[in-house]
């Protein structure tokens with residue numbers, strides 16, 4: 483009985499909060515200058531942005547054709563997402579948002595984060611002393627073999643064909659124990675960044691970290707990234723800001739580390755810990771401190787953690803990370819969980835999307851009619867973890883990709899503590 487009441491109270495609060503957020507967002511959208519020239523403006527820019535937001539807040543895998551909505555659905559869209567004028571169609575939405583400078587939308591991340599901070603939600607995400615985990619990874623949000631622009635990155639395929647892509651690096655706050663994640667920023671990966679895809683991503687990562695440091699100066703971070711970013715310039719940048727890092731490393735790309743680790747093991751300097759967890763999995767940690775990242779960067783000293791997990795059927799999975807967090811039997815689990823945080827939250831968005839869709843009737847049917855399926859892409863398969871954080875389907879959109887998730891994520895935060903009235907959040 484009491485539990486039921488608490489839940490409905492929480493639900494009520496969640497809706498209330500969504501209204502607040504939509505009102506806030508509405509105001510922010512109204513302030514974005516219209517980039518369109520000419521007089522023929524059937525749609526207000528703010529309405530187009532709100533429609534775009536609605537689409538992402540519903541976590542549809544592709545652009546919805548809002549024109550296909552039933553009358554009650556359209557009415558819900560208007561009421562909940564505060565769309566005042568006509569609801570633009572899929573193509574109109576794309577056409578209008580394509581030309582908008584994403585900087586305006588990017589600034590909204592910090593504005594939303596401020597709201598989040600004020601509710602002390604951020605304190606619940608402090609993972610290591612005051613540090614929060616910030617996972618950075620690539621997201622591809624446009625892919626085509628036909629349509630392209632000057633900014634597109636190009637991928638040449640073995641059969642001689644080329645495909646065009648837009649991608650960016652997303653920075654997200656997460657906690658392995660929390661269901662919700664919060665976007666902090668989104669940095670486009672540009673063609674001008676370099677001839678090689680890896681150069682493009684590394685340059686984008688440098689700019690993204692500069693922005694993060696500038697926009698969130700009071701937020702100490704533990705940067706969690708994959709092996710592509712485990713390089714000396716990037717680590718110098720991270721430590722220069724006073725941040726921590728947990729970066730994945732691979733034997734094939736970090737041979738020097740492997741050799742040093744083997745050498746330390748041979749001389750008995752590697753510490754080990756083997757234990758069984760509640761699920762019956764065997765966990766094995768092996769770690770050592772103060773290795774050189776590589777021969778050419780002896781100034782960059784790293785702590786190295788190797789981790790193996792053996793499930794009940796005997797299947798072994800291995801990971802290795804470098805970190806500037808101190809390693810000991812007391813800390814290795816925490817470091818491991820930070821490093822794996824990117825994977826642990828994979829299942830959350832799926833459940834989340836289902837709830838949202840139930841709330842606002844079934845928009846998924848319109849989405850299914852869209853032909854854009856997952857594009858074949860080495861990039862995507864490598865970056866698989868990130869799109870899935872936002873929902874399993876790839877995001878094939880134009881500009882709006884970076885806007886809306888933050889808001890919904892904020893809205894749903896209440897669900898993590900259903901049994902508590904929302905106004906009495908515990909202080910850490």
Ligand SMILES: [Zn+2]
Nearest residue numbers: 630631633634
């Ligand atoms: Zn393009």
